[in-house]
Amino acid sequence: MTIEDIPDPEPGPTDLILRVGACGICGTDLHMSENSNPNLGWRVLPPDCVMGHEFAGEVVEVGREAQTLWHVGDRVTALPWIGCGDCPACRVGRGYRCARVISRASHALPGAYADYCRVGGGESIRLPDTVSFREGALVEPLAVGLNAVRRARLQPADRVLIVGAGPVGLTIAMWCRFFGAQHIVVSDLVQARAEMSRALGATAIVDASQGNVAEQAADAAGGPPGVVFDCVGVPGSLQLAINYSAPDGRIVVVGLCMAGDHLFPTKALVKELDISFAFVYRQEDFTTVVHLLGKSRIDAAPMISDFIEMADLPMEFEALKQPNRQIKVMLELP
Numbered sequence: 638m639t640i641e642d643i644p645d646p647e648p649g650p651t652d653l654i655l656r657v658g659a660c661g662i663c664g665t666d667l668h669m670s671e672n673s674n675p676n677l678g679w680r681v682l683p684p685d686c687v688m689g690h691e692f693a694g695e696v697v698e699v700g701r702e703a704q705t706l707w708h709v710g711d712r713v714t715a716l717p718w719i720g721c722g723d724c725p726a727c728r729v730g731r732g733y734r735c736a737r738v739i740s741r742a743s744h745a746l747p748g749a750y751a752d753y754c755r756v757g758g759g760e761s762i763r764l765p766d767t768v769s770f771r772e773g774a775l776v777e778p779l780a781v782g783l784n785a786v787r788r789a790r791l792q793p794a795d796r797v798l799i800v801g802a803g804p805v806g807l808t809i810a811m812w813c814r815f816f817g818a819q820h821i822v823v824s825d826l827v828q829a830r831a832e833m834s835r836a837l838g839a840t841a842i843v844d845a846s847q848g849n850v851a852e853q854a855a856d857a858a859g860g861p862p863g864v865v866f867d868c869v870g871v872p873g874s875l876q877l878a879i880n881y882s883a884p885d886g887r888i889v890v891v892g893l894c895m896a897g898d899h900l901f902p903t904k905a906l907v908k909e910l911d912i913s914f915a916f917v918y919r920q921e922d923f924t925t926v927v928h929l930l931g932k933s934r935i936d937a938a939p940m941i942s943d944f945i946e947m948a949d950l951p952m953e954f955e956a957l958k959q960p961n962r963q964i965k966v967m968l969e970l971p
């Protein structure tokens with residue numbers, strides 16, 4: 638990763654140009670920068686492109702067809718894609734399924750590790766004055782968590798185990814608290830990270846480095862978890878989630894496993910588990926998150942573990958690929 642001067646983005650008729658205020662560093666970017674195997678089902682990162690898809694900023698230019706809705710000075714966050722706006726997927730806020738979508742971190746749509754960034758007017762969400770750019774840059778990861786927790790069909794009495802206390806695990810802890818899960822146990826190999834989850838909603842933490850996660854989790858929650866979130870995504874982690882789950886449990890896989898995996902399906906079959914996979918979110922998830930932040934009904938600020946400036950980004954980005962205690966590192970632009 639290098640810092641270079643590139644031409645300023647120009648708005649299409651329905652686009653906005655933002656001066657970026659903040660952009661979070663996401664594990665997805667770390668994965669994309671390391672892995673160019675097209676067989677993984679994952680988009681390959683082309684050379685010479687700009688990443689960064691968790692951002693907020695101020696509108697500095699408005700495309701001619703977007704001028705009734707948007708104005709210079711508006712503060713917004715935006716979805717990390719621009720769809721056609723017209724197909725069935727776009728009409729329900731799922732532009733990532735649009736046949737004509739352009740996704741961020743491509744040549745067609747550079748990302749927001751930059752001073753300026755082009756966004757779709759139709760994919761932008763206005764931030765209330767009470768929501769800072771830092772918080773606005775958390776809307777995307779919060780929407781990832783919201784989409785994952787929706788798939789778990791939480792009930793108030795649920796015992797939840799969240800495996801992996803990274804940014805996604807922490808947002809999931811926050812939503813499980815928001816939706817009233819009774820026990821929210823967070824497990825991680827690094828206790829300093831798991832400890833951070835208490836501020837977001839964990840009712841207990843488990844030290845995965847000590848082994849016996851199932852036993853520790855059951856002790857903490859008074860029984861085995863009926864809902865397990867795999868927020869790790871390495872070979873073997875789905876099998877562990879299956880092993881940890883109570884019979885008839887629900888497993889939601891959110892961690893991005895960038896390699897082949899091997900598991901024993903019978904273990905899931907005998908328990909009759911529901912296993913689902915969560916990828917992104919709908920536009921309405923962004924709107925919901927922005928609304929809740931604006932009303933101070935959720936507080937995700939504790940998941941930001943560090944603030945950096947542009948000059949530090951290449952070094953910090955590489956450092957995050959090594960074992961570390963960071964949760965969300967936030968790039969802030971002046």
Ligand SMILES: [Zn+2]
Binds near residue numbers: 664690691
């Ligand atoms: Zn992300």
Ligand SMILES: [Zn+2]
Binds near residue numbers: 725726735736737738
């Ligand atoms: Zn479309």
